[in-house]
Amino acid sequence: MAAPSPPSHLVPAQPGATRRDWLSAGLSAGVGLAVGRAAHAQAARPVVPLALSLAVNRAVMEPFLARLAQAAELAWDLSFVPFSRLLKMVERGEALGFGVAYSPQRGERLAFSQVLFASGVWTISRRSQPVDARTPADLKGLRVCVVPGLDYGPELEAAKGRLFEPQGAAGDFASRLRMLQAGRCDALLATQPNDDVHLLEQRVRDAGGELASLVLGRRPIVEQPVQIAVARGCDLAAHLPRIDQALHTHAAPLRRLLEQPG
Structure with a gap:
């Protein structure tokens, strides 16, 4: 008894196609259908x-x-x-x-x-003028680079303009580091979604900061929910x-x- 013919939409167009050819075409069509369904599911989100x-x-x-x-x-x-x-x-x-x-x-x-994670606020300062801040009160009398409009939590927000002088530092992390290294502020506030100082060091390096000339705080001075x-x-x-x-x-x-x- 002869093998059944494949559906017309799976038969390769070229003359002399073998059973292996149309089976391969069927497999490709099946893969394409699965990919299409996945793409449709993604598009439906x-x-x-x-x-x-x-x-x-x-x-x-x-x-x-x-x-x-x-x-x-x-x-x-x-x-x-x-x-x-x-x-x-x-x-x-x-x-x-x-x-x-x-x-x-x-x-x-x-x-x-709900809270995504707790974010710590760390200080970064120049090694030539290190800042050992463990609480917002330790920033008293300093010029501190902050992102304009960013809310650093109630303790730091209450200290802005009262304990320390905020210096607006717009732009990305690299530009804020350059502002610190240029001496336009005494300390920079940096947020970090964990308490691993080594990951903060890596972020500083990736942004072009020179760790040899910078001092990172020992721990976050405040933590706040994100x-x-x-x-x-x-x-x-x-x-x-x-x-x-x-x-x-x-x-x-x-x-x-x-x-x-x-």
Whole structure:
């Protein structure tokens, strides 16, 4: 009995095709179908705008957020903007905001995710004029490089302009390090999503900083929770439960990503 003919859409076009040829074509079609289904599933995920400060450590945060999006079955549309613009985007309902610290005033108009992780604020100073700061009070009388508009937590925010003189340092981490090394401030505040000083050293090196001429704090002077914020009542707020569930069920792999060098 003759073998059944393959479906017409799997038969190779060239004359003299063998059974092996059309079986191979069928396998390729099956692989293509599987890839197409995966692409369709990816495309079906809601695309959610997420705004981040220019000051974030992108080498660490982008893999972390990619894993979080996968777990939440979302697709991020990332925007890296000055923190002041980030807040406006969130308040207008244009995007979720990464790293917006909770306060009672913000809580009246913004909703917040569960805590993603705790971020430490470290000091970096020049070796020629080292700063051994263990609390915000140790910054008294100093010029301190800070990201304009960025909320460093209640203790440091209360100390700005009262205990120390804030020096606005916009741009990425490399540009802020250059500002410090040029002597335009006595210390630089740097955020880090873990308590490993060696990873902070790596970040300094990657940004072109010269560790031989710099001093890193022994430990963070403050720690604060990092969350995602969204305007209350806007359509984007519907994504918070999915993000919270992903944070709960994938806590261990997300935490490991924060322990990798940036």
